[in-house]
Amino acid sequence: MSARIVYSARYRVDIGPHVFPTRKYDLVYDALGRPPAVDPPPATWEDLSLVHTTEYLEKLRTGTMSEEDVAQLELPWSPEMVEGFRVMVGGTIQAALFACGLSADSTTQRPQSQESSAAPEGQEFSADSAISAFNVGCHIGGGLHHAFPNHGEGFCPFNDVAVAVRVLQHRGVGRIAIVDLDVHHGNGTAFIFGGAPPPPQTRSGRSPRAYQEQNVTHANVFTFSMHQQHNYPMWKPRGSLDVGLPDGARDATFLGELERALPKVAAHRPQCVFYLAGADPYEDDQLGGLRLTKQGLRRRDRLVIDTFRIAGVPIVVTLAGGYARRVEDTVAIHVATIEEAMGAGAASGPPTAPPRADRGRQASSGEG
Ligand SMILES: [Zn+2]
Numbered sequence: 001m002s003a004r005i006v007y008s009a010r011y012r013v014d015i016g017p018h019v020f021p022t023r024k025y026d027l028v029y030d031a032l033g034r035p036p037a038v039d040p041p042p043a044t045w046e047d048l049s050l051v052h053t054t055e056y057l058e059k060l061r062t063g064t065m066s067e068e069d070v071a072q073l074e075l076p077w078s079p080e081m082v083e084g085f086r087v088m089v090g091g092t093i094q095a096a097l098f099a100c101g102l103s104a105d106s107t108t109q110r111p112q113s114q115e116s117s118a119a120p121e122g123q124e125f126s127a128d129s130a131i132s133a134f135n136v137g138c139h140i141g142g143g144l145h146h147a148f149p150n151h152g153e154g155f156c157p158f159n160d161v162a163v164a165v166r167v168l169q170h171r172g173v174g175r176i177a178i179v180d181l182d183v184h185h186g187n188g189t190a191f192i193f194g195g196a197p198p199p200p201q202t203r204s205g206r207s208p209r210a211y212q213e214q215n216v217t218h219a220n221v222f223t224f225s226m227h228q229q230h231n232y233p234m235w236k237p238r239g240s241l242d243v244g245l246p247d248g249a250r251d252a253t254f255l256g257e258l259e260r261a262l263p264k265v266a267a268h269r270p271q272c273v274f275y276l277a278g279a280d281p282y283e284d285d286q287l288g289g290l291r292l293t294k295q296g297l298r299r300r301d302r303l304v305i306d307t308f309r310i311a312g313v314p315i316v317v318t319l320a321g322g323y324a325r326r327v328e329d330t331v332a333i334h335v336a337t338i339e340e341a342m343g344a345g346a347a348s349g350p351p352t353a354p355p356r357a358d359r360g361r362q363a364s365s366g367e368g
Helices: 024-031 054-062 067-073 079-099 125-131 160-170 189-193 209-219 250-266 294-310 327-346
Strands: 001-006 135-139 175-178 221-228 241-245 272-276 317-318
Touching: 001 079, 001 327, 024 272, 024 327, 054 241, 079 160, 079 317, 160 175, 160 189, 160 272, 160 317, 175 189, 175 250, 175 317, 189 221, 221 272, 241 250, 250 294, 272 294, 294 317, 294 327, 317 327
Parallel strands: 001 135, 135 317, 175 221, 175 272, 221 241, 272 317
Antiparallel strands: none
């Protein structure tokens, strides 16, 4: 078992004065001591098309977004912005492939024919091999859960986790779970895996069996979002499990609800889990109102990671949101998440080992 960090300096995009500090990725990487990391290639446009519509991708690629598109995305368009986020999607793909023990040499590969979504010969994913090689892919980036197939929203041009899920599915990883603990509901992700109709190719020209398989694959993605109910987004498409918390929920309520919810996610028996570890439930966040402490957020991370580490399920960690008044707080929360994840990846013995007893372990930079 092992852990790997994925990061790129290209995530730091100039978006002008903005509540979203794109420099946080650099700051997290620096605070971790600039460890060895995979510098990902950008997701290909073909990868992105596994989730996003041709029309929307064309607008991003050519800079032909309308004023309304840009207002909804809440990011100024530039070639650098598109490229930076394309690399970020590539980062989540890399972290996911690593977590599942799959090679990264053919991330753009997808079946030539839409007739089958099965993995190419010789590339089937084995749940057994994943369990014997529990891996954690730690992405210092990602978690762009507000992006829909046909538009971007809330600082999210692409839905990196959804694209990575589709890439894994094409490589034969069937059951996948998404644990989204950003303060905001994962509306784009819930829509993509819950309410989205099958792509046009599946509605015509496919055999009933293939159509059926597509639906089975679709149903195999379990989306769990726990968030502040009275916050953006207004429209919250239903996911597999949605827990909307009241304003000012604080640590005890949040952690209690999380403890109740995680067994329901684990019951899905995922072969890979994506964790969106948003820093914005923090008490001094400008866009969040759940009022969690740094200690509470670290306990949150540990609960999630321990649950799936003990079950031997590969974990993909993404950072998602974080808008603390002091960027140092956002960075410290993200650093703590990565430290927890790397610690799990470095530990020995699961799935047979008991939960770690070193509850007093403190990181130098994670809590202050
Ligand atoms: Zn958020």
